[in-house]
Amino acid sequence: MKLISLTANKETFHPIYFHDGINIIVGKQVTPTNKNDGNTYNGVGKSLILHLIHFCLGARKISSFEEKISDWEFTLNFIIDNKNYYCKRSTSKQNTIEFNGECLKPVKLQEQLLKLCFGLTQTPKNMTWNTLFSRFLRRYRSSYITFDAYVPKETDYNKILNNCYLLGISTQLIVEKNELREQQAKASTTEKAIKDDPLFRQYYLGKNDAELDKTDLEYRIKILEKEISDFKVSENYHEIKTEADEKSYQKRELENKRVLINNYIRNIENSEKETEDINLEKVIKVYQAAQIEIPEMVKKSLIEVTNFHKELLNSRNVRLRKELFRQNKLLKEIDNQIITIGKRMDVLLEYLNSHGALEEYVSLTKELNDLKNEIARINEYQHILKTYHDSQLDIKLSMMDKDKEADLYLEENIKYLDNLKERFQEYAKCFYPKKKSGLVIKNNTGENKLRYSIEARIEDDSSDGVNEVRMFCFDWLLLNCQVSKIRFIAHDSRLFANMDPRQREALFEIVYEGCKNEDLQYICSINEDALLSFKSMMKEETYKKIIQDNIIMELNDDNPTSKLLGIQIDIDLEDKGK
Incomplete structure (x- = not known):
């Protein structure tokens, strides 16, 4: 030109x-x-x-x-x-x-x-x-x-x-070295990404052990997967739980009432034990021991008083026995109610233990996904790190080869x-x-x-x-x-x-x-x-x-x-x- x-x-x-x-x-x-x-x-x-x-x-x-x-x-x-x-x-x-x-x-x-x-x-x-x-x-x-x-x-x-x-x-070796350096720059970018990522950083800097965390996550995933696999979703879970809660409340109320009745019965029984017949001869002996002579007139009055008192005690004991009978009958009824409610509660709790609400199932599934995502991130970290190290080694080897090729080219x-x-x-x-x-x-x-x-x-x-x-x-x-x-x-x-x-x-x-x-x-x-x-x-x-x-x-x-x-x-x- x-x-x-x-x-x-x-x-x-x-x-x-x-x-x-x-x-x-x-x-x-x-x-x-x-x-x-x-x-x-x-x-x-x-x-x-x-x-x-x-x-x-x-x-x-x-x-x-x-x-x-x-x-x-x-x-x-x-x-x-x-x-x-x-x-x-x-x-x-x-x-x-x-x-x-x-x-x-x-x-x-x-x-x-x-x-x-x-x-x-x-x-x-x-x-x-x-x-x-x-x-x-x-x-x-x-x-x-x-x-x-x-x-x-x-x-x-x-x-x-x-x-x-x-x-x-020749420009071939010039281009090839530049390409290797560009690959090295990309690898450095990868290293920077690892350092900047919060999860990767903790492993890269040695604060956490990736293999240990991975093993723990795998164990937790296995347990959770089995729990989800056995999980039965109940459509009326909340209604059954509400009934179980109501039965539990009723049972507690009856048990409290039974405690009160039992205390009342014990009081009645104690009252019966404390009641004794007044004996005229014992009264006279008391006076004799005191060396006091009781006139006939007084003796007659004491007999009347004693008889009156006996009548009162007999009347009171009849009333206590009637009340005791009534309370025992009521106690038996309460016990029967507690037994009936208890049986229903056993049925309800057994159902609830083997079933769960949809929200709970969703929550378990979300927890499982979170764990899987976490282990996936660890796998990603390990893959990226391995790729980075492999790439660095490959580049270093290629660089050495290209250095030798350049020496040979200059000699030839x-x-x-x-x-x-x-x-x-x-x-x-x-x-x-x-x-x-x-x-x-x-x-x-x-x-x-x-x-x-x-x-x-x-x-x-x-x-x-x-x-x-x-x-x-x-x-x-x-x-x-x-x-x-x-x-x-x-x-x-x-x-x-x-x-x-x-x-x-x-x-x-x-x-x-x-x-x-x-x-x-x-x-x-x-x-x-x-x-x-x-x-x-x-x-x-x-x-x-x-x-x-x-x-x-x-x-x-x-x-x-x-x-x-x-x-x-x-x-x-x-x-x-x-």
Whole structure:
């Protein structure tokens, strides 16, 4: 894939026509300053070019385009395998893109481009057209922070996945380690669920013994099941219970009455025992003992009194005997009633003991269900815990196997990997012949999602200028691996802002030779002062051949018409879309 042109439907737009080799878009300033912070020439449209290329090739919707330059339509012409293609996209209707006459949704266009440029119909998750193509055209400010920062907020896993693919390193082991880590994360979620569940927590922390509780529950369930199995539901249970309660009350009343009658009978019997006949001779003997003589007249009176008293006692005893008979008869009747009620109560209680109310049956059933639910929860806990432990063990074993596979892969492909390292070092040495440099590719056996560790190193790489050189060398390596059919890379002027003149010169000499030998394109925007900074270091004819002859556009800040769009407008190029 090489770029041919970028045009628009507005006459004010400055069309860009690309050619093979180096393509330089220069930002010029009417009143130059000594500052070289990368922001001196902002607003002329250099960075916008890179965003428009992405836009035409299916990037996500850019809201600021719709708001600030509505009804603009951009067309990117390019070539793949000697066949011409074009993509046309409107800022007002960003949901469709015209691709060689066919209107496609952006996602469908990306599928087509993946197939055309990478020969891919399916890709691992997190490897898309946008993530791969962004490695050939850095467009965001954040893309110029580190050598492997291409997409904003891209994860380390995504970086390794996409970079390794373009370096020609197998992605299978990368994906497999990530999947194992995701399984491990799910297992950790399971562990957290166990800890958070009130029932599971008591077992997990060892406060209760699951097996002991399970055994106890099984015993209680067995007893309860038998009780329910023997349970007979009575439809008139409550009526029978009411009758049994009434009989019980009647019996208690009769028993209380019997106690009173028995006490009354004892009193009568005691009264009879206390009654004695008054004997006249005993009275006389009492007086004689006292040596008192009783006159005849008195004796006669005593006889009369004694006889009268006897009559009274006889009358009283007759009355007591009648009352005693009556009470005994009543007692017998009460005893008979108690016996009759007792027999009925035996029948009722026997029935109640062998039957129960529906509510009681429901209560027993509910209790049984509760116990079964509790034991089911314990079984669930044991199953989850076993699954969790088994999963952890399986993952650990798989991790060890995959670590070995990765070691073996690196050993088997040592020649290819050494070639990658040598090429990166070769590029870096063009900038810094005396600095240590190299590409480090290692098997990452740490507890993370990264199968490999890739570091592009240049000694003293804390310097901004060195960081930009490292960035370029890595991008140039990705392009020259030629895993895809993309035959160009593009850089914004930010790449050159912190480089010293010697580094800028070296970069253009590398890309000039590389484009010529490998039939590549190098596209960049650069400020005029950055170009002039190394002009004196090159021979005049060399500078003309490499730089002047390859300037395809100059953009000025003197007036709006000299800018890319030909109008004065501020667009948020860091808008990541919706």
